Amino acid sequence: MQLRNALVIGLLSSFLIACSQEPAAPAETASPVTEEATSAASFTAEEIARWEATADNVTILRDRWGIPHIYGVSDADTVFGTLYAQAEDDFYRLETNYINAMGRLAEAEGESQLYRDLRMKLFIDPVDMQNQYEASPRWLKGLMDAFADGLNYYLHTHPEVEPRVIKKFEPWMALSFSEGSIGGDIERVNISRLRDFYDPGSMVAIAEVPFDGEPRGSNGFSIAPENTANGNALFLINPHTSFFFRSELHMVSEEGLNAYGAVTWGQFFIYQGFNENTGWMHTSSRADAIDEYLETIVQQDDGYYYEHGDGLRRLEEKVISLPYKAGDDMAEIEVTAYYSHHGPIIREDDGKWVSISLMQEPIKALSQSYGRTKANDYDEFAATMELRTNSSNNTVYADSDGNIAYWHGNFIPQRDPSF
Known part of the structure; x- marks a missing residue:
């Protein structure tokens, strides 16, 4: 170089x-x-x-x-x-x-x-x-x-x-x-x-x-x-x-x-x-x-479901590892995240769980960003x-x-x- x-x-x-x-x-x-x-x-x-x-x-x-x-x-x-x-x-x-x-x-x-x-x-x-x-x-x-x-x-x-x-x-x-x-x-x-x-x-x-x-x-x-x-x-x-x-x-x-x-x-x-x-x-x-959705949650023995149309859909569960620095060492916690078909659950409002839907097209986004150059x-x-x-x-x-x-x-x- x-x-x-x-x-x-x-x-x-x-x-x-x-x-x-x-x-x-x-x-x-x-x-x-x-x-x-x-x-x-x-x-x-x-x-x-x-x-x-x-x-x-x-x-x-x-x-x-x-x-x-x-x-x-x-x-x-x-x-x-x-x-x-x-x-x-x-x-x-x-x-x-x-x-x-x-x-x-x-x-x-x-x-x-x-x-x-x-x-x-x-x-x-x-x-x-x-x-x-x-x-x-x-x-x-x-x-x-x-x-x-x-x-x-x-x-x-x-x-x-x-x-x-x-x-x-x-x-x-x-x-x-x-x-x-x-x-x-x-x-x-x-x-x-x-x-x-x-x-x-x-x-x-x-x-x-x-x-x-x-x-x-x-x-x-x-x-x-x-x-x-x-x-x-x-x-x-x-x-x-x-x-x-x-x-x-x-x-x-x-x-x-x-x-x-x-x-x-x-x-x-x-x-x-x-x-x-x-x-x-x-x-x-x-x-x-951006869209947010109020999900009506139903807890059953085998997990969480949400109302969809006339029926129920099961929430997807995903265990996410979160390492973090603790002084001179590293520690880690795990969080079980929940997803409806709309997107991840991000909070609770008045007893409803809120999911969010964002635009997620990284290949197209990077192609567009470089293409305009x-x-x-x-x-x-x-x-x-x-x-x-x-x-x-x-x-x-x-x-x-x-x-x-x-x-x-x-x-x-x-x-x-x-x-």
Whole structure:
């Protein structure tokens, strides 16, 4: 991997989209950097050889602000370099996003995170994620492989870095974190009420989210050519997040990838930004994309049932293990979770058990997130929106042809109109 500091001029936070220029080609560099370090993780000689071969196809340039510009032969090469560069910048935040997404935060931070982990594990099952990885299209599997390889190569070349939980990244993990916004759908599940249902009378404290009095909700502005002085569309991205919630970078490959913008730590797509022809950003949506159901429970000798139509259905039971850090040791509790055909049970209301149904299409969600990064015009961008998996966000858009667009949400459940 060629790593160099370079001056890159002309990349702006807000931009006149019709004036996008070709990015500067990577500067000539010396022979690739070699690392003799070995990682404490269990990496095979075959894996290391594969990573080194991929690294030979990647150049990372950093401009005067330290922003990485990643050049690869293939899209997968660029993804490899993108994750490597993100890990260089903030491995802690990157790993934490995946620890949280997979319901493993208590393994790093202790029992106060147990029910946050349970909330995630009600929806994220590693076995299911692995099966979905195997069922993914070849092109997407290649990007997920590159995602894991780039992070593991970073750990291999930086043995001084000690992961809190994830010693080795696996490709399927990318499917657990395909949502790049500051608050995904799962945040609607109240952790305190989840704890009260599954562990009534529990003395386990729940880690509180620090109070942030600043109003939430991003802003995006698309201005049509007829309303601008020079006749070009204007596009402004104004995300309302904490300052370091996302990284900023530039991804280029010889397969047509050329995009710049904000990437949520650990992901391999531009969440909001622009390429040579299109620009996109997201704001928090209040579209009604989540359903909750009141289940009437009937307890019988062999378990719990719920009323459905004129009969009863048995609740599915699933034992979920929740390891947690206890001082210098590890401990574990087990929780028996309940599911109706609608989804997991998350609380009790007035004697009824409440199940929840969220949009859960990780393959389509990751495909949509990456696909919009390479969309060259409105038709291609709109085609990615037809996958309808960006359930928690609105989308603002502009392009070099003068088109502007707004999507209010992107997914609405099909519901019985009689309700």
